[in-house]
Amino acid sequence: MDVLKNKILVTGATGKVGQAFIDGFLGDPNQKGTLRALCHKRTVNPHKRLEVIHGSISDKATVQKAMKDITHVIHLATTKEDPETIMDVAIKGLFWLLESCKESSSFKRFILIGGDASVGHYFYPHKNPINEQQAHTAYPGCYALSKVLEETMLQQYIVQYNLDGTCLRAPWIMRGDDLKRHLSFGTQVFGVPEWYKMIKARTALQYQKQHSIPLMLDANGYPMQRNMVHLNDLVAAIIIAIDHIEAKQQTFNISMDEPFDYGKAAEYLLKTRQIKSVKMETKYHSTWLDTSKAKFLLGWRPAYGLERMIDAAWGNIEL
Template sequence: MKVLVTGGAGFIGSHLVKLLANGGINVRVLDSLIHGQKEGLPKAVEFIQGDIRDSDAVKHAMQDITHIVHLAALVSVTESMTDPVSTNNVNVAGTENVLFSARESGAMRFVYATSAAVYGDEPSLPKKESSPLRPLSPYAVSKVINELQSDMYNRVFGLSTIGLRFFNVYGLGQSGNHPYASVIPRWIEMLKKEKSITIYGDGSQTRDFVHVRDVAEAIYSALMSDATGVFNVASGKETSLNDLLLIIKNKYPKQFEIKNETARAGDILRSVADISESKRALSFKPTIEITNGIEELLIS
């Protein structure tokens, strides 16, 4: 078994690569390093710097690979609203490159990251894999297309594909330094700089926060499984931003200022996953409670 992880130097990818390498699995990483950090990877891991839009780089990285985990993507909803063409080029055309190369190389298994963003403003809760898809951003649309691409490669070309719909992933190693960062790393970064925390909207919007180590375990299970289709990867618990703020207040010893700004276009009001299918097919069981995950970030 030899695993290629695209985007393996990124936030989720680096946690997965460490998990695989520590388990004695032969791992190769393909990453452009636009956002990733090569320094955090285990020394035993083979690294190739390259872009998934470059078909030659992808073909080179795919040599002798049996299993692929495709994580490389532009993941910012907000940036996709202002630059949808770049999002489409990386997420759609880049994924087609990786799928085609996987098919041509005779790879056995293709695990890819999709997103809870595909559900958009579909009102029913919790979100099930069978829920209607109502994407609200170019990023979300790109993930819907990824699911269609991968399903077609499974049905038409016989490539065993499985998509994992990640909800709001958080944990150590996630950047909070840029204006489009996810809410948890952004807030933690502001606290450590003794700056104010900004809430877009009234704070009643909810998310399903899942720890990155639980996500890495889910990806590992998907690699080892023969299940196909798409599966939610989440905690199965709904947390409002106001609830998140209360957790931080209870764990953080200093006072801090809170600012409210207008809600952003493309942001989803409520989100929580039904993870019963992931439990059934992948034996997925999230283990890290958000209070413990936040405490780990605050003391890091």
């Protein structure tokens, strides 16, 4: 395909993944196309190959304007547990985008960045590794439901209109010192669980002063295995999927080779940094996202495993 003619719309462009994708795409000498960012309340840094359109993704006219002459869509726009806005973004916004795609003469491919929330994250037990054939199993809350509805809507447009769509299903996305902030008993913990709320305040403060980390245990009492992906690896997968022939109408799990093992992480941090751990019981279940399909069809490989993820976070650098 002629990458010079690619004109890519990025929704959710001001978010963690959106900004990283824009930087990665513009910094990749093999990517010669242009970008258009659909921004709502915030904006992105100017660049000669980047155009910005402001407005709401739930507004039909705004989406139609943003879609003019577009060849690809990287759909990242989402909201978390916000019942007031989530259907406008996840359903109405996606609907207008897909409607514009099927009517467009320039359109080539729609890339949805999904999430493992659509297959239950760590809320449900799975006897086998989770592959792309796993049935949708949203956990309680509107966010997980929205991820199921997004994947379902894209799949139906593939069925109804033979749309060229790709879903990259990503788990928890890490960058910088996110992992270090997650493995903290402080009140500024990144993500969930919020460890300091699970124990007495005095005990949490003591662990924090000692720089101890939580060793998360699953519902069976074993060290938790939880899916993660480094931001750089996800961006690499998105760039590969833009024009890869094998990405057409496919869903791919994009994750680390192995899930993040809290037991192995505790051992590595003790060995390399003399950081001690505290076992923390939870009701959650260990899971394993199978990434074989992305490796086989796309040739994608994650560069970040457990040790490199830890080294990047504790060194506060991107290795």
